[in-house]
Amino acid sequence: MALDVAESETIARVREIATRLKPLEGPLLPILHEVQETFGHVPASALPAIADVLNLTAAEVHGTMSFYPDFRTAPAGRTVVKICRAEACKAMGGDALAAEVQERMGLGWHETSADERATLEPVYCLGLCACAPAAMVGDTLIGRADAAAVLRAAGEDTA
Amino acid sequence: MRTIFVPRDAAALALGADAVAQAISREAEARGEAVEIVRNGSRGMIWLEPLVEVLDGETRMGFGPMTPDDVPALFDGGFRSHAKALGPVEEIPFFAAQTRLTFARCGLIDPLSIADCEVNGGLCGLRRALTMSPEEITAEVTESGLRGRGGAGFPTGIKWETVRKAPGDRKYIVCNADEGDSGTFADRMLMEGDPFCLIEGMVIAGLGTGADKGYVYLRSEYPHAIATMREAVGLARRAGLLGPSVLDSGRAFEIEIRVGAGAYVCGEETSLLNSLEGKRGVVRAKPPLPALEGFLGRPTVVNNVISLATVPVILDKGAKGFRQLGHNRSHGTIPIQVAGNVKHGGLFETAFGMSLGDLVEKVARGTATGRPVKAVQVGGPLGAYFRPDQFDTPFCYEAFDGEGGLVGHAGIVVFDDTVDMLEQARFAMEFCAIESCGKCTPCRIGAVRGVETLDKIRAGEPGQVELLEDLCETMRGGSLCALGGFTPYPVLSALTRFPDDFATTTEAAE
Numbered sequence: 001m002a003l004d005v006a007e008s009e010t011i012a013r014v015r016e017i018a019t020r021l022k023p024l025e026g027p028l029l030p031i032l033h034e035v036q037e038t039f040g041h042v043p044a045s046a047l048p049a050i051a052d053v054l055n056l057t058a059a060e061v062h063g064t065m066s067f068y069p070d071f072r073t074a075p076a077g078r079t080v081v082k083i084c085r086a087e088a089c090k091a092m093g094g095d096a097l098a099a100e101v102q103e104r105m106g107l108g109w110h111e112t113s114a115d116e117r118a119t120l121e122p123v124y125c126l127g128l129c130a131c132a133p134a135a136m137v138g139d140t141l142i143g144r145a146d147a148a149a150v151l152r153a154a155g156e157d158t159a
Numbered sequence: 160m161r162t163i164f165v166p167r168d169a170a171a172l173a174l175g176a177d178a179v180a181q182a183i184s185r186e187a188e189a190r191g192e193a194v195e196i197v198r199n200g201s202r203g204m205i206w207l208e209p210l211v212e213v214l215d216g217e218t219r220m221g222f223g224p225m226t227p228d229d230v231p232a233l234f235d236g237g238f239r240s241h242a243k244a245l246g247p248v249e250e251i252p253f254f255a256a257q258t259r260l261t262f263a264r265c266g267l268i269d270p271l272s273i274a275d276c277e278v279n280g281g282l283c284g285l286r287r288a289l290t291m292s293p294e295e296i297t298a299e300v301t302e303s304g305l306r307g308r309g310g311a312g313f314p315t316g317i318k319w320e321t322v323r324k325a326p327g328d329r330k331y332i333v334c335n336a337d338e339g340d341s342g343t344f345a346d347r348m349l350m351e352g353d354p355f356c357l358i359e360g361m362v363i364a365g366l367g368t369g370a371d372k373g374y375v376y377l378r379s380e381y382p383h384a385i386a387t388m389r390e391a392v393g394l395a396r397r398a399g400l401l402g403p404s405v406l407d408s409g410r411a412f413e414i415e416i417r418v419g420a421g422a423y424v425c426g427e428e429t430s431l432l433n434s435l436e437g438k439r440g441v442v443r444a445k446p447p448l449p450a451l452e453g454f455l456g457r458p459t460v461v462n463n464v465i466s467l468a469t470v471p472v473i474l475d476k477g478a479k480g481f482r483q484l485g486h487n488r489s490h491g492t493i494p495i496q497v498a499g500n501v502k503h504g505g506l507f508e509t510a511f512g513m514s515l516g517d518l519v520e521k522v523a524r525g526t527a528t529g530r531p532v533k534a535v536q537v538g539g540p541l542g543a544y545f546r547p548d549q550f551d552t553p554f555c556y557e558a559f560d561g562e563g564g565l566v567g568h569a570g571i572v573v574f575d576d577t578v579d580m581l582e583q584a585r586f587a588m589e590f591c592a593i594e595s596c597g598k599c600t601p602c603r604i605g606a607v608r609g610v611e612t613l614d615k616i617r618a619g620e621p622g623q624v625e626l627l628e629d630l631c632e633t634m635r636g637g638s639l640c641a642l643g644g645f646t647p648y649p650v651l652s653a654l655t656r657f658p659d660d661f662a663t664t665t666e667a668a669e
Contacts, residue, residue, distance in 0.1 A: 024415075025455060028437025033418055067439040067596075068420030070379050086341030087536055088572045090586070091499035092527070124423060124590070126380055127344035128173050129570065130205035130497065130504030139382065143173030143208075 007045055013038060014046040018053035028054065028064055032071055041072040077112040077119035079154050081105070082136040083145075085122045088129035092144075097133050098122075100147040105156060118154055160193045161238065164212040164219070166266065168201035168351050169383045170344070175226065176209035182227035183211070186234055200352020202266035203506030204253055212248055213238045221245035253503055253522065258484065260476075260492050261469045262345075262508050265352035271390055273398050276355045282400070284471030288363045289408045293323050296367035300470060303478035304490030308345075309335055309426075309463030310538065310567045310641070312489075312556045315470075318460060321450040322368040325458035330370035332361050333435065333454055333461045336377040336384070337419050337426040340539025342570030345494040346464035348506055350377070350384040353468070354391035355400070358414060360467035362405055363474060364460055365412040373414040374454070376431050379421055389416050423594040427640045428461040430596055441596045442640045463568075465494060486512030489555035489566075499536075499572035500526045516550025519573055530575035534583075534657065538567025540590050541645035543652035544580065564648060580657035585613040587649040591642060601634040602643025609634075609650065616661055624661065627654065 017034045021027045031050055035042050042065055051058040065071045083098045107113060107120040128134035131143030137153035165171075165180040180196055187194040204210060210223035215238065222233060222243050233241055245251055259265075268275040276282070288296050301316025322330055334357065338346035350357060361373040377385050392414050395401045403411045417435060419425050425434045429443035432454050453459025469491065473481050481491045489511035497504050501523035519525070519535060526532055534544045543564030545552065552558050559566050574583075588609030595602045609630055615623045631647035638644040654661055 026417075026436040029417065029420060029434065033420070064437060064439055067441075068422050070420035084341075086590075087540060087583070087586070088342045088499040088570075090583075091572055091574045091578065123380060124594070125339055125341045125343075126169070126173075127338070127347040127384075128170050129342045129344055129499065129572065130501070130506075131170055131174055131208070132499060134173065141169055141173035141383075143170060 010039070010043055011045055011049045014043075014049045015053055018050045022053060028056075028061065029068075032065055032068075036071060040075040044073070074112075075116075077116050079118045079138050080121060081118055081150060081154050082121045082123040082126075083150070084124070084126050084128070084132070084134045086125045086129075088125075089133035092132040094133035097135070097145060097147060097150070101135075101150050104147060104151060105154075118156065160195055162195045162197060162214040163238075164197045164199045164214075166201045166209060167198035167270070167383075168208075168266075168348060169381070170205050170348075171201055171208040171210070172383065174205075174208045174224065178227050179209045179211060179225045179230065182230040183233075186230050190234055192234065197269050199268060200265045200270050201348055201506075202248060202254060203262065203348060203508075204251065204503070205505040206503050207245065207251075210245075210248070215239070219248045221248035221251065253505065253507065256522070257508050258492050258510055259508050260472045260481070261356075261465060262349065262353070262494055262506065263472065264356065265348060268353065270352050270354055270387060271394060273355055273394060273400065276353065280475065281353075281355055281471070282359060282406075284474030285359045285363055285400075285406065288366050288474050289406065289410070291366075293367050293369060296363065296474070297323055299478045300367065300473060303473045303481040304485070304488070305466065305469055305473060305481070306489070306556065307463055308465035308469070308493070308569070309338075310340075310565065312566065315462060315466050318450055318462070319364065319367050321448070322370070322458045322460050325451050327458045329372070330368055330458040331454045331460070332364045332368070332370045332373040332467075333432070333459055334361055334373065334375040334464060334467055335426060335428060335431055335461055336375050336381075336388075336464050337431060338464065338568060339378060339380075339423040339426045340541075340568045340570055342498040342536065342572035343496050343539055343568040344498075345496055345506055345569065347381050347384050349464055349468050350381070351387050354388050355395065356468045356471060357388075357464055358391060358395050358400065360470040361414060362401070362412045363470050364462065364467060366405075366410060368458075368460055370458075370460065371411045371413065373412065374435060375414065375416050376419060376425070376435055377416060378419045378426075385416065385418055392416060422596075423590075424596045424640070424642055427642065430640070431461065432459065439596070442598050444639055484510040486510070486553055486555040487557040489557065493554065493566070493569050495522075495554065496568075496570040497523045497573075498570060500528055500575050501573045502527050511555040512553045514550060515545060515552045515554060515571070516547070518554065518571060519547075519550065523573060526573060526575045528575050528577075530577065532573055533576040533578050534574045534580060534653075536572045536574070536583075536649065537570075538565040538648075539570055540587060541565070541641055541648055542567045542570075543648040544583065544656060545652070546656050563652060565645065580653040580660040581613060581617060584650045584653040584661075585610055585617075587646055587653075588613060591646040594642060596642075599638045599640075599643050601637035602646070605630055605634045605637075605643065606646065609646075624654070
């Protein structure tokens with residue numbers, strides 16, 4: 001029962017967001033962004049609710065959501081660690097940085113640690129190409145990043 | 160009261176600018192000195208960030224790269240002598256050698272002060288545009304020779320004229336701020352350092368074409384640019400720069416910031432429009448041109464950030480002066496972003512025509528690692544790799560086209576001799592496979608096959624190079640947009656210009 005209450009609350013919240021943003025021209029991405037900001041991901045139950053408010057099919061909403069890498073179907077870990085994988089960072093040792101962070105966190109790309117402490121994501125350019133390699137840990141940007149700085153920012157420097 | 164500037168640009172923040180700003184206010188408080196800290200944009204000399212500037216009379220004196228530990232000595236030395244003193248910022252050779260038109264105010268002003276912007280030449284272009292007819296505005300932009308700075312290089316004025324003449328009661332200005340190319344950060348720097356410049360350019364575009372609504376489609380990877388633009392739009396509204404009567408002219412213009420969701424392909428204009436409409440960011444076939452049937456099927460200008468942000472200075476100073484700068488049919492200035500393995504990385508705005516070699520050797524001062532330059536990729540992940548023996552290529556649309564490359568978003572990424580070009584070619588294919596929207600088969604499936612083929616080349620399987628060349632030909636001819644169509648540029652340029660890296664182990668053994 002408790003689960004149903006939680007789900008109906010989720011749906012009510014999603015409907016409120018969708019109804020408020022509906023007057024925008026092309027409201028779906030802003031709605032998905034706000035739903036994700038609210039819940040940390042886009043819950044499966046949100047899709048039919050959004051579809052109903054916008055008079056779309058659930059398939060159309062799912063189609064849009066699943067196209068974009070930013071939208072999550074499950075919550076991320078408490079800290080999201082993003083390592084840039086693009087050319088300018090590769091020119092400054094980005095591959096070695098990525099490999100070391102992966103190894104020391106024990107995570108592959110898009111993986112979340114079992115204790116939900118951290119999620120590791122690749123990112124294709126943070127616009128920090130003149131101080132490469134670059135990383136973003138939570139809201140913190142790191143230029144000329146090394147694994148120690150990334151892990152320290154992520155609160156993972158237990159070693 | 161002493162005025163001290165500490166940048167709030169994302170690159171400066173990534174190098175510790177916030178901690179430096181905090182150290183300065185702590186130190187000032189401890190010493191009982193009155194200081195005003197202005198968080199400006201970046202001057203673009205990223206190797207000097209955090210670059211602290213102190214106003215000394217009329218001159219801005221630079222100190223950098225600063226750390227919190229360097230701060231007490233700044234006070235001890237009376238804000239003049241310091242181990243990291245750089246002298247007047249605008250006399251630093253990297254800065255003094257530039258022609259700053261689009262980026263004239265970036266790093267100079269408080270990005271969120273309209274007053275600061277206006278005192279330094281802001282809104283002059285808009286005020287002039289408000290006295291002109293739409294025909295006169297588009298004609299002036301056409302005459303300037305300004306071409307799209309996002310990569311395609313299409314004449315901006317002609318695009319505007321098409322939208323102006325298109326029938327329709329509602330038209331749009333869409334700013335493409337989905338700058339996703341590695342090695343580029345000009346859009347980000349401009350939006351974080353002089354957001355009213357972009358807003359001004361968009362309002363002028365609205366006046367020229369009869370559009371009264373603008374959207375900025377901004378990539379989610381730039382949270383600081385998003386925050387700055389949102390705040391700037393709010394301030395512009397309150398100041399009457401946006402709204403039902405722009406600067407009391409009786410003409411309306413409104414701007415909304417929209418955030419992307421991590422898809423590189425949405426930097427392509429038709430997929431951007433689909434995304435803005437709330438659909439999958441799948442590429443549309445052209446025609447119809449977005450200028451005639453764009454956002455929600457209505458006439459739409461889709462321009463890159465730098466194209467729009469360059470319009471105010473053209474309207475202010477006149478088309479002629481802008482047109483006189485440059486090389487061939489590449490007119491005006493271009494903010495070149497120097498990145499990757501370089502000693503002096505940053506943004507260098509200059510007239511078209513500087514040679515690639517001068518950019519790498521004189522502007523960037525060679526590699527950060529001190530090793531020889533092996534390859535330079537120009538124009539982002541879809542741009543070709545160049546060898547040092549091609550360094551006399553002048554930086555302009557025509558010359559790069561002639562060399563089988565592209566200017567793209569004007570980013571150059573330098574690699575030293577440790578780079579493995581087969582790996583770079585493989586990455587280009589892998590990136591295309593990850594980011595393909597899926598519409599065109601040669602891009603969606605070809606890129607996956609491309610990765611596999613490059614792995615076979617690595618493993619020494621015979622006959623694979625011919626297959627790769629054939630695949631690239633198919634992708635180039637069979638893709639609707641630049642993602643599938645231009646991925647062959649980095650792949651084939653790596654293959655033909657760095658053949659040693661593709662020599663298989665078996666061939667090498669023979």
